Amino acid sequence: MTLTLYNTLTRRKESFEPLEPGKVLMYYCGVTVYDYCHLGHARACVIWDVVRRYLRWRGYDVRYVQNFTDIDDKILNRARQEGSSMQEVAERFIQAYFEDMTRLNVMEADDYPRATHTIDGIQRLIHELEQKGYAYPADGDVYYAVRAFAEYGKLSGRKLEDMQVGASGRVDTDDPDAQRKRDPVDFALWKAAKPGEPAWSSTWGEGRPGWHIECSAMVRDRLGDTIDIHAGGNDLVFPHHENEIAQSEAVTGKPLARYWMHNGMVTVGGEKMSKSLGNFTTIRQLLDSGVEPMVLRLFILQAQYRKPIDFTDEAIASIHNGWETLKEGLLFGYKHGKPLGWTDTEDTSFGDPAAMRISENSDTVQRFQAAMDDDFNTSGGLAVLFELAKELQKEGNRLTHEGKAAIDPHTLRQEWQTLVVLAQVLGLEATLAAESPDEGTVSDSDIEGQIEQRRVAKAAKNFAEADRIRNELSAQGIILIDKPGGITTWRRE
RNA sequence: GGCGGCAUAGCCAAGUGGUAAGGCAGAGGUCUGCAAAACCUCCACCCCCAGUUCGAAUCUGGGUGCCGCCUCCA
Structure with a gap:
């Protein structure tokens, strides 16, 4: 079976073939650290975590890099409001990011480059763009000359002449900064520092990088000219990823990424969850309200990653009940292994998916793989998990209520291990500790x-x-x- | 105005030519003093219209509705 995935660049599903057989270079356009992550971020982080886990499970050696954008107007604004510094704000929210992701069982990336640690690479890239005629300085700013890059628009599928500058209502064409552009579609690579702002010295004067250039620089710096998978939210397709392509490919003459993957948005009442609309719930708000992290993960994985998912209390309640079933299945070995005569339940490796050997040719595993191979159809994959969990739950109940199961211990063992291993591929884990009852109430x-x-x-x-x-x-x-x-x-x- | 996406049961959601996975909720039954739990069983012809085909949720054309992006966004 071959793994296929939807490539935004070609607008169709393609079979996945990495540049170097067996190895995958993957970059996820991470967060701008100016506030706590909300459920939209959670979705992206969980999805790319699952893509990464699945690729590993399929035998690929995955190098996974995720950036932090720690230079940005919004971070500066926040620092100004608080009377602190950009660095202080960024540090705080990077710390918060890690706390949230740990709770959601998102694996740590292999590398977390930051814009502020990549200033040299950024400046080198801008110089090369200047030399090749793709960039021009203007009063301490440097802009990218979009019309110089013939393929501009290939990712987002738009033509320059079709673009209505200012259609989003966010671009003030009367802005004095915009007056320095030769063309309204040009974008800033380097911004001259305003008084009191953090700045780095450069041949163009004191300043800081524009929004898009840092990703081009970090990818090149940490992964090379061409990577296999470049991932992010579909709200980044234009302009962010389009601009990254323009920057990187103008310099290297090579494709920046072979596959571009984009996740759909989390919506509230059908509308995109976003800071600007104010309709967001942060990850910690939700988890602190008593929703189990795995419920949030399940909520995210029940839908195909490219489609929007609507966040409602009802949806979370429904998923909660589903998770109880899955959890029963995952804990089956701990609760019923001993009565079934399994002899290793006291071993330290008991329950560790890494130590489990499951039959990869079983119909169950094949169906799971077929679903996941089809552009990471986690919904189909979950159906397989639920079938296993339901059966284990049923047999567990039989053991509790009738003292015996209808299926032999060896088969139950296989089913349980298959469930645990496949759930692990989706990052779904249950621990007995989480189930421990409140002691001390009644003896x-x-x-x-x-x-x-x-x-x-x-x-x-x-x-x-x-x-x-x-x-x-x-x-x-x-x-x-x-x-x-x-x-x-x-x-x- | 341009580009893109989506429309499947009460809700969520797979399925892209051969007669509808899975989850939640619900119904009936067994058991029970009653209940709970448990177990068994049941629960959709796929937005509309017109085509192609032996056969379409699935392909084509035309509608309708919703959403995203068009330089803050995961």
Whole structure:
């Protein structure tokens, strides 16, 4: 089977062939660090994390680089408001970024270049663009001459003559800065420093990089002239990625990336979640409100990555119930392995997907792979996980309620391991610790005593008393399970 | 105005020519003193119209609606 993915550049699905067999160079256009990440960022980060995990699982050696844009007007504004510095603001939100991503189980990148650490590379690139006639200085600024790059527009599929400058209502064509451009479509590579702003010295004077150039420089610096996958949100296709192509390819004469992948937006009431609309929920707001990180991950992965997903409380509640099922399946080995006679449940490697050997030719794994090979169809992949989890949940319940399963321990072991391994490819993990009950409320012996009292009440047909005891325990998070034969077991919620 | 995308059950969502995965919610049943839990079963002809085809959710043409981008954005 071959992995196919949708390439924004060609507007179709293509089979994936990296530049160097077995190796993948991947760059994800990360965040501008001027505030906490919201659910839109979460989606992008989780999706590219899954793409990366899946490529690894498929046997590729993936080098994954993600940048931080730490020079930007918005960071400066924030610093000004707070009376702090750009660096202080950037550091704080980079720190917050890592905290959020750790909770979401997003793997660390191999490298996190920052714009402020790449000033040399940025300046070199601008010089080369100048020498080749793609850039021109103007009063301390340097601009990219868009019309000099014949292929401009190839990624976003637009022609210069069709573009309506200012159509988004965000470009003030009367802005004095814009007057320095030879052409309204040109964009800044280097901006002359305004008083009080952080600045780096250069042959054009004191200044700082424009928005797009840092990515061109960082990719070249850390990964080379041509990479395999360049990823980001679809709101970056134009102008950001279009401009990156113009900058990089004008200098190197080589394709910047073989495959351009873009994720769809998170919407709220059908509208894009964004800072400017003010309709955003930050990752930490959501997680701190009690939503499990894996629920957010599932919410993101239930849809195809290129389509928009609408964020609602109902959606999260629905996913929460789904996650409970998946979690039951993932914890199956911990809860039922010993009674099933598995002998290694005390081993330190027990439950570690890295130590599990599963049959890659099984129908289940093949179906998972077929779905994921088709442009990372995580929804199809999840269907496979749910089938496994449902069956394990069912067998687990049989073990709890009837004392025996309908499937032999060896097969259950295979199914459980397959589930754990495939879930891991999607970054979905459950731990017993997360399930640990609140201790100290009611003691086990206390519960057993109450159950005995209820048994006596039931035997005397005093059902009001029996129900009272059940309700009282229920209020304390103790669930009673009446089994055939008058036996009652219990568990903590 | 230009470019691009989407439209499948109450909700979310796969499926791109052979008769609709999966999740959530819901219904019926078994069990139970009742309940809960558990288990079993059920639950769509795919926005509209016209074509192509033996056959279309899937292809073509035309509509309708929604969304994104057009230099802040993941």
